[in-house]
Amino acid sequence: MQQDVIQRRSKILEKDKYTTFAQCMNKTSSALHSHYSVAQSAAVIAQMHINWLPVVNDEKKPIGIITALALLEKQLHQDHKPIRLESCMSRDGYVVVHQNDTVLNSDRFPFNYYVVVDDDYRLVGTLARSDIIEKFPDLFHNIYEVGNTSEILAEVMNSAYEGVAVVDKDGIIVQFNEAYAQFIGIDREEALGKYVQDVIENTNLHHTIKTGLPERGVIQYIQGQPMIVHRIPLWKHGKVTGAIGMLIFEGVNELYEIYNRIQKDKYVTGKKESIADNSNKHSDPSVTKLDEIIGDSDSTKITKRMARKVAKTSVTVLITGESGTGKGNYARGIHVLSAYSRGPFVHVNCGAIPANLIESELFGYEEGAFTGARKGGKRGKFELARNGTLFLDEIGELPLAMQTKLLRILEDKEFERVGGTQKYKVNTRVIAATNRNLWQMVQNGAFREDLFYRLNIIEIEIPPLRERRGDIPSLISHFIPVMCEKYQVPEKKLNSEVMSAFIQYPWKGNVRELINIIERLVVLTDGETIKLKHLPRYMQPSDKSNKQANPEQSDERALIESVLNESSGNKTEAARQLGIHRTTLYQKIKKYNIYNDL
Template sequence: MASDCSALPTVVCRQTLQEVMQRMAARGLESVNVIDEHGRTVGRCTWRMMLRAAADGLDRSMPIGEVLMAFSDKWETKQEGVCAAMPMSESDSKATNELERLRRELEETHRLAETMKTVLDAAYEGVVVVDEGGVVREINRAYCQFLGIRREEAIGKHVTEVIENTRLHICVQSGIPERGYIQKIYGQPMVVHRIPIWRDGKVIGAIGMLIFQGVSEVYEIFRRLQELSREASRKEKKEAKPQETAASAPKGIERIIGRHPSIAAVKQMIRRAARVPSTVLITGESGTGKEVVARAIHEAGPHADGPFVSVNCAAIPESLLEAELFGYEDGAFTGAKKGGKPGKFQLAHGGTLFLDEIGDMPLAMQAKILRVLEEKKVEKVGGLYETKVDVRIIAATNKPLEEMVRNGTFREDLFYRLNIIRIHLPPLRERKTDIPALLAYHMDRMCRQFGVALKSFTKEAMEVLVHYSWPGNVRELVNVVEWLISMVEGEKVEREHLPSYLSTVQPAASSLPNGGVKMADRWKEMVYQSERERIAAALVAAGGNKAEAARRLGIHRSTLYEKLKKYGL
């Protein structure tokens, strides 16, 4: 049966055997039409003919027109169906081998492509690949997270539709690499490299790399230098200040102590998250540092000069939550304050709103939060109009939100809206190597704050503290340090000074097969007991003034209220 040759894909007779084979293999073509410069059909090439040519050892740089000529004594290539009728010869086995080799080559190519994708996704820097037309062909996870988009949304689009101020498409045309260029994305100056990809003397695409730490790192070094020179001049003037000053107090990411790889990865995520306005979801057990991370993102981002407003969704009764978050108008309800009250969203305008314990937010309120996230407008309780708000949302929880979505206690749409950038904080027992640095940091910080001589830990005391499982995580560690400052007279914290529950040798809570939960509960109980006593003592010292007691304890007022409720104080 004769087929319609004009419907076949075409190749030009000056294209090489290699090019035609690659094209046919890549697209799985059985045959192609060969045309001359004037568009006239000069013959038809079949895949089988290609294999025969390869098996016969024809030069792969030979133009396909000449290949056709070379075979014309064997086959009449202009006739339809001739190839199918081609008699089998001894070189057929060679052709079969060649086919097998090509199949293996293709498999290997697929495998390499998979490996390449994994490598790209594991890279800390943003990587994007465009083809000769400037169309995005590959983009890694880091870049997607930075841009706040999904990979599928970016692939296939022209790069100018995906990345602001890009020149990758120009790099493809010029073939000139551009290294260390500054490109503004979301108003942030970023360091980028643009590297053309060459093949067979032609630019077939370009790779773009986004160096996350570039500019900020330079600023950071500059800031530290400034700080060092300020410190030097302070020393010269012999201005001894026992209290921590605002200038020397660590800020943002510097407050996050730890060099464990999991914490290094968290810091990297913070830097990325700071540069985009996307919502962030921070997960981790209680006391792992979720609020510290949220503040670090705020302070490293463009809204750093704006307010950071923290709301503990679990601490506010359901009936008051709406008024607390959105505010209320004068006379909105019985007991409403005269003149009304702005909500947390309004208070956070131009800054960040940290929604702590988001997993405890009632479903009805979740729907309202979702609306604000989508429309960026809030309406006060009893209000008649909506107000625009520019607020960056960071949410945190120690609840398993995915599971809550599955059992219907957390809205799926809100979960996906919040989960754009996800940062998980591992429990302290999984990053024990950070314990000495955390102890030293908080000891130093609090000794300065209280104006007392610095205390250090003996090796034996440190060993106990490192082996302890810290069910209350870093918060518990901070509490222990504070307790030690008030209890230990001298400048050395010895093993004997430690509360007995710390020095009892215990296996890590997580490694206990059966009694683990029970034992962890018992330790928690002991920690709670000591916390309860500290709060009660702070309240007495502050003469019953809760704001003052919270200040003395170094915790937020809402946290104190929550704890007073928890301990029945």
């Protein structure tokens, strides 16, 4: 008996190592101080694009929380006198947890918000109940990939307050928790070992195994009810070995109720215009928001976070990265979040304009400035971008003579049209981008050093796709339906072999090349499934270059180096992405003589 208790305690402790709040929380030093006003607090939450924040005292110890909704209501009903946050924050509705507590016990607390503290009761992070639901598949995936026992996985699943099912590569249910069993009215033991379609109504987990594509927040009808589900493929050694499905019990009825309540409120107040009508009337529908940039990798999240931060200022930004990485999308996203968003976004490709025309294109010209000049003159890009953003793409292609004039405009904030003497004030944000090494160009005398420093106040570097392979499944999930709709063809799916080939391919053309490949496959593939034979020959793995079949190949070394680079040298994270144990990764690092100093 005593031995059984010891073994069970050991198993629980092993499980808890992978499921602590410290591993799952949103690490942040951001909090609202109790002496803040409601207006100050609302500005902070709006700038951070979040729904709630903890409130702390001067010792950074949590004393309450405040939600965006509560702040909005207080703002609407205040009588123009400043209201201190302390008087309206919530002192309940949340729970304080230690960073080493396990999230699997969170179902004991009937709260939506978790404030995470350290041994000194100081704030170290936050977590919402919705975050736990979102991150549970990843928690399970981590335990699965590091090779823990089925008993530990069973402990994790039965601690979950949502329905969880796991299938193997053949679609057979190998894990099924009690919460899911009770919901669909079946004995848990009876579900194990059965084909998933015979147990779960309208499931798509068997397709997840075939395609390797994750699906989050999709609608699935079970017993006539619309439910929100996650479907996550489980990868090992470059192959899909199973999938996890998670059922969110709240369903979508609450969303419908919220929508109906909003519509009712709009009717009562006489505001019948659509949400689109209430948006910025100066906005360009082609402008991308940062939230619309696709990618779940750590590097993409870091890049988007940095872009959001600089967007709130008027500082000049230089976006660097290889061709096809999406520099223009980031520039548009910064514009949307900036104080210049009500003005136009003007895109200029400096490499596409002939050298003898670029001055008149940027600064405009007066009537009679040269033979063939338009009557009345013409406004240049700087004038067109007044009170908005001027995006100078491929800035490295700008001739040296124009670099001098651009520098003067950035410093003096004024310019003259070609053939004119009138000064025009510049109230325009400048964002530049390049796929070239500007510092090397400075060393070679091809780019002005003073302009380089003027543009490079803040650099946002976008990593190539081969260094953020975790973005590839999300990109495929997004662009396949888009291309199918564009060409009016039935929606295509791809099998796990194709997904593996996509992940291993080096993508020298980055996201642009990936989109082109998807477009080609959608148009040329007959039938609904894209297979290896449909890929271009250069993407199809061969016996000589198969990255996973023969670990002696140099391609495996390149893959390990790439993942280590993407994870900033974090070998635990790199091992997780590669689908191998950390010890195995250390062995391969030693075997290939990889010395990572990141």
